[in-house]
Amino acid sequence: MTKAVVLGAAGGIGQPLALLLKANPLVTELGLFDIVNTPGVAADLSHIATPAKVEGYLPPDDGLAKALKGADIVVIPAGVPRKPGMTRDDLFKINAGIIRDLATGIATSAPKAFVLVISNPVNSTVPIVAEVFKKHGVFDPKKLFGVTTLDVVRASTFVSEVIGDLSKAPSVVVPVVGGHSGVTIVPLLSQSSHPLPSSYSSSELEALTYRIQFGGDEVVKAKDGAGSATLSMAYAGAEFAAKVLKAISGEKGVIAPSYVHLSADKAGGDALKKELGKDLDYFSTNVEIGPEGVVKINSLGKLTDYEQSLVQAAIPELATNIEKGVTFIGTPKL
Ligand SMILES: NC(=O)C1=CN([C@@H]2O[C@H](COP(=O)(O)OP(=O)(O)OC[C@H]3O[C@@H](n4cnc5c(N)ncnc54)[C@H](O)[C@@H]3O)[C@@H](O)[C@H]2O)C=CC1
Numbered sequence: 001m002t003k004a005v006v007l008g009a010a011g012g013i014g015q016p017l018a019l020l021l022k023a024n025p026l027v028t029e030l031g032l033f034d035i036v037n038t039p040g041v042a043a044d045l046s047h048i049a050t051p052a053k054v055e056g057y058l059p060p061d062d063g064l065a066k067a068l069k070g071a072d073i074v075v076i077p078a079g080v081p082r083k084p085g086m087t088r089d090d091l092f093k094i095n096a097g098i099i100r101d102l103a104t105g106i107a108t109s110a111p112k113a114f115v116l117v118i119s120n121p122v123n124s125t126v127p128i129v130a131e132v133f134k135k136h137g138v139f140d141p142k143k144l145f146g147v148t149t150l151d152v153v154r155a156s157t158f159v160s161e162v163i164g165d166l167s168k169a170p171s172v173v174v175p176v177v178g179g180h181s182g183v184t185i186v187p188l189l190s191q192s193s194h195p196l197p198s199s200y201s202s203s204e205l206e207a208l209t210y211r212i213q214f215g216g217d218e219v220v221k222a223k224d225g226a227g228s229a230t231l232s233m234a235y236a237g238a239e240f241a242a243k244v245l246k247a248i249s250g251e252k253g254v255i256a257p258s259y260v261h262l263s264a265d266k267a268g269g270d271a272l273k274k275e276l277g278k279d280l281d282y283f284s285t286n287v288e289i290g291p292e293g294v295v296k297i298n299s300l301g302k303l304t305d306y307e308q309s310l311v312q313a314a315i316p317e318l319a320t321n322i323e324k325g326v327t328f329i330g331t332p333k334l
Pocket residue numbers: 007008009010011012013014033034035036077078079080081082091095098101102117118119120121122147148149150151180227228229230233
């Protein structure tokens with residue numbers, strides 16, 4: 001029996017993500033929470049002939065606590081998305097408070113659940129969740145994940161386009177490390193499972209790297225004020241959640257990229273900090289996940305000089321983003 005919960009389930013990401021979780025046979029119960037429309041979304045999904053029992057909740061009558069009761073995995077796409085001209089950090093003002101309140105609900109109603117944070121700015125919202133959990137004495141770094149899968153999904157797609165064969169997209173694997181915004185997104189194209197053409201120039205490599213780092217902007221621009229990536233994010237979020245569900249069900253050797261607290265695996269985290277040359281608390285890299293959460297934080301592997309320079313450029317911004325999230329919870333609520 002595995003219960004998955006989506007917080008922000010009526011939104012642009014929340015609805016298709018809830019659909020994909022309803023379609024996952026490992027989910028036997030699906031709790032949907034939002035400030036609007038969840039009864040309708042739940043009624044709609046409940047007619048799909050898959051095992052999960054679906055229930056929708058709104059804030060009145062302790063809806064958040066009811067949705068979270070018995071949760072094994074909680075996915076959070078609640079909050080506002082970008083409009084053209086905004087950075088992800090511009091969302092902090094509104095989303096930080098939303099995430100703080102939802103994290104408080106999880107800390108009290110489902111403190112042992114795996115928590116997957118999608119809401120932006122991920123580099124700061126994940127530390128917010130951690131700090132709230134610490135205040136409640138329930139922080140387990142092994143079970144807190146920032147969802148960076150969309151960067152990896154984009155890298156697979158864009159590399160397959162360069163190779164000229166989109167049918168390869170599902171099998172192209174490119175590690176993307178760092179964080180989830182602009183220069184903190186660091187694709188390690190030299191480690192692509194499918195090498196780039198030998199004729200590929202350094203300016204082409206830089207352009208491809210930029211496209212992966214700023215892929216979110218392409219969607220924000222095309223949606224022209226109507227939001228940011230929702231469908232590709234739901235796909236990516238469901239892919240990551242599916243891996244976590246497999247790990248919870250006891251499958252061995254589940255590896256996925258995620259933005260995690262580096263104490264989740266002390267030895268691996270310390271080795272990674274050494275590679276970075278900086279004592280950061282959070283970083284995204286491939287992690288091995290087991291039934292109790294993160295088992296191992298993998299090293300970055302061999303980097304080219306160019307990739308090393310990208311990592312070094314990511315570090316100061318990441319440090320600032322992390323500090324902003326931590327300080328937000330450190331500050332007493334007015
Ligand atoms: N990690 C990633 O790779 C990505 C993250 N995102 C982020 O995901 C978030 C959601 O994006 P969309 O679904 O497009 O936005 P949306 O506006 O379509 O949906 C957000 C939902 O959150 C709900 N919500 C707001 N306050 C809430 C609260 N206190 N409790 C529960 N639900 C609440 C809203 O009612 C709405 O249904 C944004 O912050 C966006 O930047 C988007 C794409 C990729």
